[in-house]
Amino acid sequence: MPTENSNRAHIRFDEVGKEYPDGTVAVAGLDLDVAQHELLTLVGPSGSGKSTLLRMVNRLVEPTSGRVLVDGDDVAGVDEVRLRRGMGYVIQHVGLFPHRTVAENVATVPRLLRWDRRRTRDRVAELLSLVHLDPELHGPRYPHELSGGQRQRVGVARALATHPAIMLMDEPFGAVDPEGRRSLQTEFRRIHDDLGTTVLLVTHDIDEAVLLGDRVAVFSQGGNLEQLATPATLLSRPANAFVEGFIGEARAIKLLAVTELDRRHVEPAEAGGGPGAADGNGNERPTVRLGSSLEACFSVLAGASAGEVTVLDDGGAAVGRLTPASLHAALRGAVTANGS
Ligand SMILES: Nc1ncnc2c1ncn2[C@@H]1O[C@H](COP(=O)(O)OP(=O)(O)OP(=O)(O)O)[C@@H](O)[C@H]1O
Numbered sequence: 001m002p003t004e005n006s007n008r009a010h011i012r013f014d015e016v017g018k019e020y021p022d023g024t025v026a027v028a029g030l031d032l033d034v035a036q037h038e039l040l041t042l043v044g045p046s047g048s049g050k051s052t053l054l055r056m057v058n059r060l061v062e063p064t065s066g067r068v069l070v071d072g073d074d075v076a077g078v079d080e081v082r083l084r085r086g087m088g089y090v091i092q093h094v095g096l097f098p099h100r101t102v103a104e105n106v107a108t109v110p111r112l113l114r115w116d117r118r119r120t121r122d123r124v125a126e127l128l129s130l131v132h133l134d135p136e137l138h139g140p141r142y143p144h145e146l147s148g149g150q151r152q153r154v155g156v157a158r159a160l161a162t163h164p165a166i167m168l169m170d171e172p173f174g175a176v177d178p179e180g181r182r183s184l185q186t187e188f189r190r191i192h193d194d195l196g197t198t199v200l201l202v203t204h205d206i207d208e209a210v211l212l213g214d215r216v217a218v219f220s221q222g223g224n225l226e227q228l229a230t231p232a233t234l235l236s237r238p239a240n241a242f243v244e245g246f247i248g249e250a251r252a253i254k255l256l257a258v259t260e261l262d263r264r265h266v267e268p269a270e271a272g273g274g275p276g277a278a279d280g281n282g283n284e285r286p287t288v289r290l291g292s293s294l295e296a297c298f299s300v301l302a303g304a305s306a307g308e309v310t311v312l313d314d315g316g317a318a319v320g321r322l323t324p325a326s327l328h329a330a331l332r333g334a335v336t337a338n339g340s
Pocket residue numbers: 020021022024025026044045046047048049050051052053204
């Protein structure tokens with residue numbers, strides 16, 4: 001089982017099923033592996049069993065068939081309290097304690113684990129900074145003195161307090177307004193990349209699923225797994241009509257956000273077209289880096305008066321240029337990729 005400091009975990013659903021006492025089948029014979037450090041998003045319409053699946057990992061719900069394994073051990077054999085302390089759990093209405101300050105809320109589990117005062121205080125300050133809250137300013141406040149988005153950040157900080165190996169997140173950004181949600185999503189993705197936690201994140205929002213997930217699992221009613229794939233594969237090769245319908249329109253737009261610019265998309269530079277080269281009006285030509293999303297490239301290109309931008313590698317050296325035609329070719333390539 002994960003211990004406090006092992007921030008790597010592997011989750012396996014082994015023929016897992018859940019039928020509630022009234023006969024509702026929420027999850028049906030599911031086989032699914034979540035790799036260490038993976039951020040797997042679970043997406044599907046209301047009632048497709050996503051929350052049930054998540055709650056089987058921390059034993060808020062027990063499967064009626066099959067097993068859930070964490071690092072090879074069946075969670076059914078693990079003490080529930082110990083199991084839950086090793087996992088962060090974030091839900092839509094974050095459930096902060098209203099009469100405790102932000103700092104006290106974040107310190108909840110460290111206190112249960114009897115960390116000493118100094119270690120707890122340092123960790124709380126570190127976590128609040130990580131989620132872009134000011135420990136001095138926000139730490140002493142009460143939850144009702146924060147915005148909805150800030151409260152959600154506190155929820156994420158609290159769930160991360162003891163370096164959990166696994167984070168279970170059920171619509172974690174659902175209650176946040178669309179603008180705040182996008183910045184929370186971006187920050188959470190960065191936090192995940194830094195911490196290496198294994199994350200299962202439930203959402204009904206396909207945009208959130210493809211933006212955040214290393215892979216996306218799409219479920220239909222009855223808890224059937226319709227497709228499990230990387231975002232680019234899901235968007236370019238939906239497995240069936242259900243997935244295609246769920247992804248909806250504007251597939252190409254979504255693909256822009258999840259496809260990175262690579263060397264194949266870059267046209268050779270013209271003589272004198274390196275970084276700092278001027279366009280026809282004497283302005284410096286904008287640049288993008290290899291590895292940027294095509295969406296980011298698109299916005300830079302849209303603002304480039306010369307109609308093209310210079311592409312730089314990781315070291316900042318110019319490797320060529322991106323034009324509307326080459327961006328279009330990159331997008332077309334992503335749409336028609338064979339999904340392998
Ligand atoms: N305690 C319960 N008793 C009976 N049926 C339940 C219970 N909890 C959930 N269900 C049913 O199981 C199915 C799956 O529910 P679940 O909450 O897992 O779906 P979901 O995909 O997370 O939905 P949502 O996006 O609306 O939260 C639904 O039909 C739901 O009504």
